[in-house]
Amino acid sequence: MSSQPITFQAPAAPVAPIVPTKWPVEDVLALFNLPFNDLLYRAQLVHRENFDANEVELATLLSIKTGGCPEDCGYCPQAARYDTGVTAQKILPLDEVLAAAREAKSHGATRFCMGAAWREPKDRDLEKVEEMVREVKALGLETCATLGMLGEGQAEKLKDAGLDYYNHNLDTAPEFYSNIISTRDYQNRLDTLERVRGVGIKVCCGGIVGMGESRLQRAGLMAQLCNMDPYPESVPVNNLVQVEGTPLHGTEPIDPLEFVRTVAVARITMPKARVRLSAGRREMGEAIQALCFLAGANSIFYGDKLLTTGNPEADADQVLLKKLGMHSRNNAIDARCEVTSS
Numbered sequence: 367m368s369s370q371p372i373t374f375q376a377p378a379a380p381v382a383p384i385v386p387t388k389w390p391v392e393d394v395l396a397l398f399n400l401p402f403n404d405l406l407y408r409a410q411l412v413h414r415e416n417f418d419a420n421e422v423e424l425a426t427l428l429s430i431k432t433g434g435c436p437e438d439c440g441y442c443p444q445a446a447r448y449d450t451g452v453t454a455q456k457i458l459p460l461d462e463v464l465a466a467a468r469e470a471k472s473h474g475a476t477r478f479c480m481g482a483a484w485r486e487p488k489d490r491d492l493e494k495v496e497e498m499v500r501e502v503k504a505l506g507l508e509t510c511a512t513l514g515m516l517g518e519g520q521a522e523k524l525k526d527a528g529l530d531y532y533n534h535n536l537d538t539a540p541e542f543y544s545n546i547i548s549t550r551d552y553q554n555r556l557d558t559l560e561r562v563r564g565v566g567i568k569v570c571c572g573g574i575v576g577m578g579e580s581r582l583q584r585a586g587l588m589a590q591l592c593n594m595d596p597y598p599e600s601v602p603v604n605n606l607v608q609v610e611g612t613p614l615h616g617t618e619p620i621d622p623l624e625f626v627r628t629v630a631v632a633r634i635t636m637p638k639a640r641v642r643l644s645a646g647r648r649e650m651g652e653a654i655q656a657l658c659f660l661a662g663a664n665s666i667f668y669g670d671k672l673l674t675t676g677n678p679e680a681d682a683d684q685v686l687l688k689k690l691g692m693h694s695r696n697n698a699i700d701a702r703c704e705v706t707s708s
């Protein structure tokens with residue numbers, strides 16, 4: 367080992383619900399502050415202890431209800447109050463969702479995520495989503511949904527429909543949250559996550575970096591995530607995609623190597639989680655994506671679009687993974703690359 371191990375502090379008792387217990391923020395920050403090579407080395411060690419280091423999970427995301435959202439998330443083009451050119455649409459019919467799911471499966475996706483721009487789903491909308499979950503699952507795909515906050519009894523209905531994962535991001539550190547969103551608070555997010563956990567649905571929960579937060583606040587986000595008991599099974603790490611018309615457009619972008627550090631910290635603090643490279647991958651280029659895989663990312667969104675912002679074309683992903691000698695969870699990438707490579 368080329369660096370000293372982080373010293374763990376015994377948690378103070380009694381422990382408040384959102385105060386880190388296993389990873390004090392200062393210890394997470396100490397990881398961020400390591401020399402880059404030491405950080406990546408540690409992340410690789412953890413990654414290899416827990417996963418096939420050359421395997422990546424492919425997930426596909428479909429927006430089943432786009433735009434017109436009443437919330438004011440400062441990064442989001444789907445908020446009705448921002449003029450971003452996104453047109454509000456009604457919930458997609460079941461047959462369109464199933465056609466997209468079949469297409470995703472044929473391109474190697476193992477998980478199909480359905481996203482809706484709601485503050486929270488109305489019961490009549492939830493019924494439609496339940497049907498989508500049942501039918502997508504019947505195609506042999508894992509299912510994930512991101513529908514906003516869940517009220518009493520709604521997580522149970524999704525569980526009964528067979529939902530595998532629920533995505534609900536914490537977005538950023540608690541102390542930075544009000545800079546980004548004012549229409550809900552951190553505790554609202556934690557409440558929904560608790561409901562999801564409570565019924566036995568797996569949790570997909572991460573955040574966005576590059577929103578003007580400090581390194582300490584990035585460490586604060588990671589501490590929130592890794593101190594959940596248990597921590598999320600999936601951790602999407604998004605790099606802000608700046609969309610004209612949103613309040614965060616024009617924010618100083620994060621240094622790409624700081625993004626890689628964030629991925630490495632996620633891997634070290636949540637050893638068994640799928641760490642997912644999510645929004646912002648297109649802007650990273652191959653070299654930074656390769657560093658992210660080295661840092662322990664092992665899941666990507668795959669396909670042409672991430673809700674309303676672009677995603678690298680599926681073929682470009684195949685080329686990159688082949689260059690890196692990586693394979694997908696069900697080896698679909700290898701098979702397709704053999705067919706498509708010249």
Ligand code: SF4
Pocket residue numbers: 435436437438439442443444445482483484485514
């Ligand atoms: S991130 Fe979700 S909740 Fe926030 S404005 Fe966009 S669609 Fe609405």
